Amino acid sequence: MLRVFPPLTLCLFLLPVAAGLLGTALPAFGIMPGGGGAAGLAPWRDLWATPGLGRSVAxxxxxxxxxxxxxxxxxxxxxxxxxxxxxxxxxxxxxxxxxxxxxxxxxxxxxxxxxxxxxxxxxxxxxxxxxxxxxxxxxxxxxxxxxxxxxxxxxxxxxxxxxxxxxxxxxxxxxxxxxxxxxxxxxxxxxxxxxxxxxxxxxxxxxxxxxxxxxxxxxxxxxxxxxxxxxxxxxxxxxxxxxxxxxxxxxxxxxxxxxxxxxxxxxxxxxxxxxxxxxxxxxxxxxxxxxxxxxxxxxxxxxxxxxxxxxxxxxxxxxxxxxxxxxxxxxxxxxxxxxxxxxxxxxxxxxxxxxxxxxxxxxxxxxxxxTLETWARHLAGSPWPLWTTVTVALAATGLALALALGSLEHERARGLTPGRASEWMLYAPLLVPQAGFLFGVQALAALARLDGTWLAVVWGHLLFVLPYVFLALADPHRRLDPRWRRTAHGLGAGRWRVLLRVVLPLLLRPLLFAAAIGFAVSVAQYLPTLFLGAGRHPTLTTEAVALSAGGDRRLIGVHVFLQSALPLLVFALALALPAWRFRHRRGLRAGEVGA
Known part of the structure; x- marks a missing residue:
């Protein structure tokens, strides 16, 4: 089963980037995805003729x-x-x-x-x-x-x-x-x-x-x-x-x-x-x-x-x-x-x-x-952005944790040594501008009839959550002393029991910290929600940016506070839960194992 995780991980966040760049490049030369348009350089001529282009670049x-x-x-x-x-x-x-x-x-x-x-x-x-x-x-x-x-x-x-x-x-x-x-x-x-x-x-x-x-x-x-x-x-x-x-x-x-x-x-x-x-x-x-x-x-x-x-x-x-x-x-x-x-x-x-x-x-x-009037009015009237923010962040972070942990376990089981190429692949969604490939990803989602769905928004967030979660979890997982596994196997425990009863408890703190980072990254996403949500799944971030054009600072303040409080709460839980869980086990206290 571990063999499935590396190719699945690459397919979920590398292929969309490549397909998105292709889906953006075709319209740039006059060919719209799904048909229409005539190949040519007319879009580039229109771009160079745009007033203020040089100032935008500067x-x-x-x-x-x-x-x-x-x-x-x-x-x-x-x-x-x-x-x-x-x-x-x-x-x-x-x-x-x-x-x-x-x-x-x-x-x-x-x-x-x-x-x-x-x-x-x-x-x-x-x-x-x-x-x-x-x-x-x-x-x-x-x-x-x-x-x-x-x-x-x-x-x-x-x-x-x-x-x-x-x-x-x-x-x-x-x-x-x-x-x-x-x-x-x-x-x-x-x-x-x-x-x-x-x-x-x-x-x-x-x-x-x-x-x-x-x-x-x-x-x-x-x-x-x-x-x-x-x-x-x-x-x-x-x-x-x-x-x-x-x-x-x-x-x-x-x-x-x-x-x-x-x-x-x-x-x-x-x-x-x-x-x-x-x-x-x-x-x-x-x-x-x-x-x-x-x-x-x-x-x-x-x-x-x-x-x-x-x-x-x-x-x-x-x-x-x-x-x-x-x-x-x-x-x-x-x-x-x-x-x-x-x-x-x-x-x-x-x-x-x-x-x-x-x-x-x-x-x-x-x-x-x-007064709490603004809070009461906002939460009672439109709780949907808060609900979407939390559910999408939890789903994207959970998927990212599962994919990252599965890929790292496969790497350990096969004795693979990661190289610079794997690092570059991890950073690919972070090195390519979001506006450079999300338009193509949106076209791909539309062809698959996923545009505007909750799943499409989760997928869009996963493209950026997964690299951060993997990078946060990779080093603690690779530095985990292999003698823990060998001791458990010597006592008759199978692979999955060792993972659940030995590895995950030892990695609880870095797992939770990686989850907190992934949650914070998802909460902050703007363009993936804008492109793949089609306006049907607003989040706190998209609403806050939309409200910034208005003058209601009270309502903006509610969104900013919620945007900041949600990741802060998750980070606090990531630090407090291991300390409480292992309060009677000195060797498993937060900061000593897998930190």
């Missing part, structure tokens, strides 16, 4: 490249500065709630924070600014897409930091930094020379995924990016939804252009990485600056490591001096981490406050009264 490049580079820089600074300190422990604990909040929830919260009548302006008006009316400024959205880039940065930084932490565990970063410090390098220089070159290949695919998403994001751009014209992905989605076949063909050509743009940026990023590596080769191989800041002093400089002064109860050995460099790098990491946490917290808190506000007039910093 906006996409600015938002995508800026947010990806900034989020990678912040993640590297946090990882390097917090290495071996208490801040690293705090960062690990903060990752789950930060990852749980959907992108569009942060974008909607930022729209209220940064708006001319938003919370930040209210807190300083009129006593500090003298404004008795909201200023006439375009801040949310702004003409350059800076708000969208900020929202993407604060959301992608935790994801890249999570990938970095997994990579640091593989390269034994603590030992490498200790050796580099013992040779006289400062703390940040030691991390940059001994750790960064080794973790860069391990996080390359996650960085590419962030680049692809930032360049082709739609929901965040609809809220915070300019709309006349908007980024290329937003314009493509509008064209693909037009009832005129000629405009839809132009949209298909735009989708191919977006895909080519993402591919070109990834290639350029890789070339820039190679160039920077060659330029930095001299610095990477240089010895320490004797007596430099962060180096050890005294006769033991060359053989004694600087101990981390932030580790409780650990004192540096005699003859060494703990210099200010440790404090500086800790503060730099804190300065990089705090804005991310504060922006996400303020964005969600502001919309949560709006959801219970009775009246909140300018320039009051707080509502005049609190």
């Amino acid at each position: 906006l996409s490049l600015g938002i995508g490249l800026g947010s990806a580079a900034l989020s990678l820089g912040l993640a590297l600074l946090i990882a390097a500065g917090a290495q071996g300190t208490r801040l690293m422990t705090w960062s690990r604990r903060a990752l789950a709630p930060l990852l749980a909040v959907p992108h569009v929830a942060v974008a909607l919260g930022l729209a209220f924070l940064l708006a001319p009548s938003g919370w930040l302006v209210r807190l300083v008006s009129p006593w500090a600014t003298g404004w008795t009316l909201p200023p006439d400024l375009a801040t949310a959205p702004d003409p350059w897409g800076l708000g969208a880039a900020l929202a993407l940065t604060v959301k992608e930084t935790p994801y890249l930091l999570l990938m970095l932490l997994a990579a640091l565990a593989q390269v034994r970063a603590d030992r490498a930094v200790t050796v580099a410090r013992s040779l006289g390098h400062g703390p940040l220089a030691a991390w940059g020379r001994a750790v960064l070159p080794r973790v860069t290949p391990l996080i390359r695919l996650p960085v590419y995924a962030v680049l692809a998403y930032s360049l082709s994001v739609v929901d965040v751009a609809l809220v915070l990016a300019p709309g006349t014209p908007g980024p290329l992905a937003v314009e493509v989605v509008r064209w693909l939804g037009d009832p005129d076949p000629a405009v839809r063909m132009k949209g298909a050509a735009g989708a191919l252009l977006l895909t080519a743009l993402v591919a070109g940026v990834i290639v350029a990023w890789r070339l820039a990485e190679i160039a920077l590596g060659r330029l930095a080769r001299g610095w990477l191989t240089a010895g320490p600056r004797l007596g430099g800041r962060g180096a050890l002093k005294g006769p033991e400089r060359a053989c004694r490591p600087v101990r981390n002064r932030f580790r409780a109860g650990v004192q540096p050995p005699p003859g060494t001096t703990v210099v200010r460099a440790d404090r500086v790098r800790w503060r730099l990491a804190l300065a990089a981490a705090l804005p991310v946490v504060l922006v996400v917290t303020l964005a969600v808190a502001g919309m949560a406050l709006w959801s219970v506000a009775a009246a909140w007039f300018w320039p009051a910093p707080w509502p005049s009264a609190l």
